[in-house]
Amino acid sequence: MAERRPRNQGLERVLGTGALFSTAYGNVGSSIYYALGLVAGYALGMTPVVFLITAVIFMATAATYAEATTMYPEAGGSSSFARRAFNEFWSFFAAWGQMLNYVITVAISAYFVPHYLGVFWEPLRSAPLDIVVGIAVVLVLGLLNIVGVQEAAALNIFLALADFFTQLVLVGVGMFLVLSPTTLVENVDFGTSPTLANFLIAIPVGMVAYTGIETISNMAEEARDVGKTIPRSVGSVVVAVIAIYAFLPAVALSALPVENGETKLGLSEEEGGFAGDPILGVVQAIDFGAFQAPVEIYVGILAATILFIATNAGLIGVSRLTYSMGQHRQLPERISALHPRFRTPYVAILVFGFAACLTILPGQATFLGNLYAFGAMLSFTIAHVSLVALRFKDPDRERPYRSPLNVPLARGSLPLFTIFGGLGTAAAWVTVTVLNVETLIGGSVWLGGGIALYVVYRRRQGLSLTATETVPRAAAIVDHEVEYESILVAFEDEQYSREAVATAVKLAARRRRGIHVLVTITVPANAPIGASLPAEERRAREIIDSARIVGRRRVTGHWEKVRAGEAGRTILVEAREIRARAIVMTPPRRRVGTSLFGRTLETVLAGRPCRVIIEAAPGGEPEVASAA
Secondary structure, eight states: OEEOOOOGGGBOOOBOHHHHHHHHHHHHHTTHHHHHHHHHHHHGGGHHHHHHHHHHHHHHHHHHHHHHHHHSOSTTTHHHHHHHHSOHHHHHHHHHHHHHHHHHHHHHHHHHHHHHHTTTOGGGGSTTHHHHHHHHHHHHHHHHHHHTOOOOHHHHHHHHHHHHHHHHHHHHHHHHHTOOHHHHHHTOBTTTBSOHHHHHHHHHHHGGGGGGGHHHHHTGGGBSSHHHHHHHHHHHHHHHHHHHHTTHHHHHHHHSOOBTTBOTTTSOGGGTOOTTSHHHHHHHHSOOGGGHHHHHHHHHHHHHHHHHHHHHHHHHHHHHHHHHHHHTTSSOTTTTOOOTTTOSOHHHHHHHHHHHHHHHTTOOHHHHHHHHHHHHHHHHHHHHHHHHHHHHHSTTSOOSSOOSSEEEETTEEEEHHHHHHHHHHHHHHHHHHHSOHHHHHHHHHHHHHHHHHHHHHHHHTTOOSSSOOOOOOOOSOSOOEEOSSOEEEEEETTOOOHHHHHHHHHHHHHHTOOEEEEEEEEOOTTSOTTOOOHHHHHHHHHHHHHHHHHHGGGEEEEEEEEOTTOHHHHHHHHHHHTTOSEEEEOOOOOOTTSOSSHHHHHHHHHTOSSEEEEOOOGGGSOOOOOOO
């Protein structure tokens, strides 16, 4: 038998530039629906300038994430970078800052959903209904994430693109109908409207618009050709986001100018403003003629949907990050434990979902924005510092992408663009902390509580505060030797058919070929792709052992973890790699309203590289092997 070629430690990388871009833009682009109002409340007529300043800092931050992620294509973002550059304590520190970002993402996105739905019913735009509905959104999505309802990836991509093009249309129409350079100049009375302090606070708050860039880093484990797809997707997000933020604030301040030291963009609904739904306010200020009402309804529905998805993405981020922290023994394993039935990090979802609900209760969007900036600027700064350290600590590691403007120094080099970004995010963090007492108190309580939890847990476990310790994982490969030009028998999750293996044995006997069994294990969206699933892994081994009883020595096998809907693609890749002469599969149990063969089998049939044999168990139903 020939040794089977390793394939990314058993994980298939399937995400390309388009998938990474659309997912990241769905997270970053959603922030325009609240960031514009938050910034305008502070910066007034200087809002366009604030977004230009933050765009430059964002470009430097994106370059840092692109370089560090291509060096270490693993989930974790700034936490992973800090672990490589420094030690486990700083990795936890960065991760805990990220956790604050995710909690506030959940809270602020959910809080703004009812404001945009207010296009149908006005009371939704103000307290207490906006608070009640916001909390309800978190609770519903939390429950769905615990149950493990699959995401509609194609729908998310469609909505992200629809969102992007809608914003482009608003920019184009607004520039044609309402943009006024004269009005923009008259909006500004710097030092008074806005004050210097408010202008400075607006900069870190404006960075709220860009924090979704961490998404790409956290999906690196599932990206293919990391050296190309990561930089391209990061660059695409940067261009798309800056294209919107460079012009939309100017259009907004032209449509809703500063009058008597205030703009409706920054005023609450009770004061007759649009702080809770600034994009809807811009639409109302632009005259679309006969299409005015349909456009407002369209934007209201789209914005609420995008924010709903952003809330869900925040919960997924919380659960994935918590699981990763548990695997590195930064948090008690109980917090990152998976539900025995649904295989989702239900404790983490409950704990941090509850924390998000608590932050919604006061109904203070400005406080949420400031606290978001606190955690985001902290994470970004650690990412920048880590990359500078890695230039000297690990100078010889392959870097498919480098942050620009580098100066050789000793064994490494100084990335000037990264240093600029780090100074910018550090200054923004200091500003939002020093100039806002509530943020200082809230951020300090969050960091202090997290550090205390980390220290107590590590000490009780007898672990060093700085050494990296991971929870042991089972090996992904059960038998890594496979005969090329063999028969591939594929089973999805716990499905097993003795008849399918028997058919493969007959085919192999005629041609003197080996048999390779592939079992795919579906990992929920809110757990990392490499999540340890002991029960499912044990079950996969039992299926392979059952196949060996039928086929004896000629049978080899292994299992691979996949996302929902990716099993068919994984089977096709495996068949091509081992140059299979036939694929033997069993159709799934029929459910009302489903196709005859199911999504996985249909994918295999559509892209089959060889003969596909469909073998049903007696009675027309697949047979399920009993647990050992």
